[in-house]
Amino acid sequence: MVFSQTMDAKLPRVYVPGPLIVGAGPSGLxxxxxxxxxxxxxxxxxxENCLASLWRLKAYDSLKLHLPKKFCQLPHFPIPSDFPNYPSKEQFIDYLDSYAKHFSISPMFGYEVKSASYxxxxxxxxxxxxxxxFVSRWLVxxxxxxxxxxxPEFDGVEDFGGKVMHSCEYKNGGEFKGRKVLVVGCGNAGMEISLNLCNNGARVSLVVRHKLHILPRDILGRSSFAVAVDLLKLFPLRFVDWFLIISSRLALGDTSKFGILRPKDGPLKLKGKTGKTPVLDVGSLSKIKSGQIKVVGEIxxxxxxxxxxxxxxxEEFDSVILATGYRSNVASWLKEESLPGKGQGDNTKKSWLSNIKGKNGIYSIGFTxxxxxxxxxxxxxxxxxxGRQWNSNRKYLSSKINPYMYHEIGAVCSS
Structure with missing residues (x-):
């Protein structure tokens, strides 16, 4: 890496011949x-100062991949065959570390993006x-x-005397043994954290505000997701949704008896319309049925x-865990109107590129x-x-950088 400082520049400038990628999680790798x-x-x-910081620093200890490993491995380097079908958090982190080593990927850690403009x-x-x-022709x-x-904001939460934490701070239920804990959020994280708390002796209540689909993680020994993928090759979506709901009813029973109502739209249709992912049950529902996890309504x-x-x-509670998910922070530093994948294009084969490619050489990975x-x-x-642009127009693209700037700022790249 070579830095240089111009007479009138406030910051050292770095020329990146290839794309500049923001984020060293699975998408960046x-x-x-x-x-x-x-x-x-x-x-x-x-x-952050590590790869895959969300997995390494903010995921609960009992987390496993929700889908079989063949649907979660990254390009050109499979998850090891001796890993279980649903690898643990630690196994997936080990895989990502091996992935980076295999491709000689060395991110620049501790570089938080403050702004990006074209x-x-x-x-x-x-x-x-x-x-x-950093100066680059492409931004990913x-x-x-x-x-x-x-x-989320709640009235009076600042006066609450118990502990309130987001799920990103939760590791395991050991410290909550014997305590009354309210889990807010009934997605996969909320369900699994509730189960882990229950298994560690906590008295758990789970806030269920909306209708949701709960599916068995496996149907007849196969992943529900894999079954759905195969059926979609042969049948229309409405049939596959019907099959998933019937299979769920047979495996899990009528969830409405326990305060969990199903949406009118099927799980796949709802996912396509709203992005809301169905919950894949790994044991939480049995605890709800037995009363060990109590379903409560909106706060x-x-x-x-x-x-x-x-x-x-x-009700009185000792602790509250907000399993309310995450959001993008791109709007705080990207000085553009929109990011590809956020309302641009659609899901048709003809327009797939518009979902990941924006104007002026900007791309998004992991937002669809x-x-x-x-x-x-x-x-x-x-x-x-x-790659097509790089190979066919490399000389031209390099000349797009102002020549005097190119010579003064130096260059940095990694293969």
Whole structure:
């Protein structure tokens, strides 16, 4: 890496010949590997000091992949065959570390992006991070939708005397033994944290605000997701939704008896319309049926020791865990109107590129709501598109950077 400082520049400037990637999670690693396979160098900026910080720093200990490993492996390097079908958090982290080592991916850690803007006159992106300014023809945003905790506002929560924490701070239920804990959020994380708390001797209540689909993780020994994928090759979506609901009813029973109502739309149709993923049951429902996990309704407000619900019930709790998901933080630093994958394009084969490619050489990986499988597909497509430009127009693209700037700022790249 070579830095240099111009007379009138406030920050050291770094020229990146290939794409600049923001984020060293699975999305960032996947696109870097796919670019490397095509001979295109890239640089990854990562605000934390490790790979896959969401998995390593913010995931609960009992987390496992929700889908079989074949649907979660990244391009050109499979998850080890001796790993179980649903690898644990630690096993998946080990896989990502091996992935980075295999492709010689070395992110620049501790570089949090403060701003990114496009210089139309020069034809390049200017990204300020870690006290430096990076200049690149291409910008790949690979931070995904899970960059920052989503924390809802509740009346009176600031007066609550118990512990309130987001699920990103939760590791295991050991410290909650014997305590009354309210889990807010009934997605996969909320369900699994409730189960883990229950298994560790906590008295658990689970807030269920909306209708949701709960499916068995496996149907007749096969992943529900794999079954759905195979059926969609032969039958229309409405039939596959019907099959999943019937299979769920047979395996799990009528969830409405326990306060969990199903939406009118089937699980796949709902996912396509709203992005809401069905819950894959790993044992939580049996605890709900037995009363060990109590289903409660929407919260009205907090008091010093109690939580009041919309139905008028009031209960005392020692702790509250907000399993309310995450949100993207891109809008805080990307000085553009929109990001590809956020309202641009649709899901038709004709327009797939518009979901990941925006104007002026910006791309997004991990924003289409299709999980790790979608991330891998988008990484391949993005690398193919950038690689085509790199190989056919390399000389021209290099000249797009102002010549005097090129000589003064130096260069940095990694293969």
């Amino acid at each position: 996947a696109i870097a590997a796919c670019l490397s396979k095509r001979g295109v160098p890239s640089v990854i900026l990562e605000k 210089n139309a006159a020069g034809g390049f992106w200017r990204v300020v991070a870690g006290g430096s300014e 945003v690979a931070t995904g939708d899970n960059a920052a905790p989503a924390v 009205r407000r907090f008091t010093s020791r109690h939580v009041e619900f919309m139905d008028g019930k009031v 709501g299709q999980g790790l499988l979608g991330t891998s597909i988008d990484a391949e497509r993005t690398a193919e598109d950038i």
